[in-house]
Amino acid sequence: MSRPEFQLIDWIRGQVRDRAPVTLGIGDDAACLKPSSDRETLIAIDMLMEGVHFTFPLATPQLAGRKALAVNLSDIAAMAGRPTAAFVSVALPINRGMDFAKDVHAGLIQLADEYDVVVAGGDTNSWDGPLVISVTVVGEPIERSAVYRKGAKPGDWLFVTGGLGGSLSSGRHLTFPPRLREVEQLVSLVDLHAMLDISDGLAADMHHMLNASQVGALIEADQVPLTETAIREADFKTSLIHGLSDGEDFELLFAVSPDDGRLLLSDWRNETPVHKIGEISEALGARIRYSDGRIEPLPPLGWTHHLGVGKGLG
């Protein structure tokens, strides 16, 4: 078997170690998993394409592979889940050779190891097109049940982790840490009513939570945590618009009761801050209040990729 795909598969198998919940990993027609509990199984899937979600040489092959897993880990975090196994299918540019292919997988496997996720299968292809990576991640809820986009209640406080804006221009979209450790701490402290991860920008993604929960929200403009990049980049848009609409932040947006909100403000101990950015209202739609007291509608500004657009089905 001298075909390069088999060499690559052998190399990948050498990099990973089957362990629970994987009972049969790479090398058969399908993988076998034995969940450790009777909880639900969480499944996230995301496809990343060269020229859309990353470009070379701004990204390295390792960072492209890393990001393809990281966006899925972020999805599992957003369900209040713990990832267990990952499956990787790739379309490899045939002219870039074996080292490139190994580097893509090495970047992915390194992140998988960091969060104890088993790479349990995949599909390795080559062609004369650009790099495409599709990753599926399996996980389980940290507690009895997962946290959905629906479930936010009028009066709830809205929080985000970390800071927003400038992820694409700073390169953070390639290196962001999925908020898995933060969510473990969150579920140990409070009852999360609704949660999602911010991939299309706070303004756009917030509407998914509001629509699913059939509620509205009032955001405090001066409470939206902005990254240094967003603040520095006040070129044609203001920093706030960067923070609301840049996308690829991969921070968590979540709703909790006011009591739990106060608990978070006093008891949260983590290098990643959490910020209260507003409150859920019974009145539908999203509004934003500026420091001068002015209140305006906050439309789902959204975020468009340079060459295309991408949106998950779930």
Add this chain to the structure above:
Amino acid sequence: MSRPEFQLIDWIRGQVRDRAPVTLGIGDDAACLKPSSDRETLIAIDMLMEGVHFTFPLATPQLAGRKALAVNLSDIAAMAGRPTAAFVSVALPINRGMDFAKDVHAGLIQLADEYDVVVAGGDTNSWDGPLVISVTVVGEPIERSAVYRKGAKPGDWLFVTGGLGGSLSSGRHLTFPPRLREVEQLVSLVDLHAMLDISDGLAADMHHMLNASQVGALIEADQVPLTETAIREADFKTSLIHGLSDGEDFELLFAVSPDDGRLLLSDWRNETPVHKIGEISEALGARIRYSDGRIEPLPPLGWTHHLGVGKGLG
């Protein structure tokens, strides 16, 4: 939300119906599944690329979508599994428009419905490149445990379903029925020792079973069931070589005890035939016996795509 991706996602959601084992389908950060039993979870993943695994207009968008699911259903069948849910990520050529995108998904969903598989999530992207479809299928073993590639024993009889050869030239690689109903009947009749689906050609894939099981095999040349296309296409290769090496047959190769083999030959009732093609030997390696008694080694001839090559990790 006028972005075409959201329109497409809404359309897809209208085509599918959440049902067991899916407790949360399209529309959140991840899907939730509640397995009906405490059996293992089977997971298969395959990526298909335009120009490699299908070309237009030889394929229609519907058939491309159909094939992307069918190859994964075939993987689940090869584990003696029953598929339950599918996840679809696509890179859609931006210039082909919304009808093309719907057609790809319609072809996939039609096949999913045929086998009672729930489309429970995905990721919809567009770009200026060719169509790429990556599908992940979740399933569970029909009986207590799955059937692996390993497990074939010396003396076992080797069977294949259907006929081999000519799948690419006949177009059957786009329309083949995954052998899910056949495998339900097989597990009800016999104890399957080892099984896989033939995607790279019998000669190549048989070696995966032999290597995993640490055994060899003797194949009877005149017992290899050839499709009409393989027989008709005796151009530069003989029909037999077509049957052994064309690939994309998506038939099942399996090993059973001689007693179970005899039972199959007498009791098998299905429009898809099963053929005994040889026996497992203790001596390693694969050999083929011609009708004149000559025995020769049978190397893993394999099969190479026109623009690239593809191979699953599991």
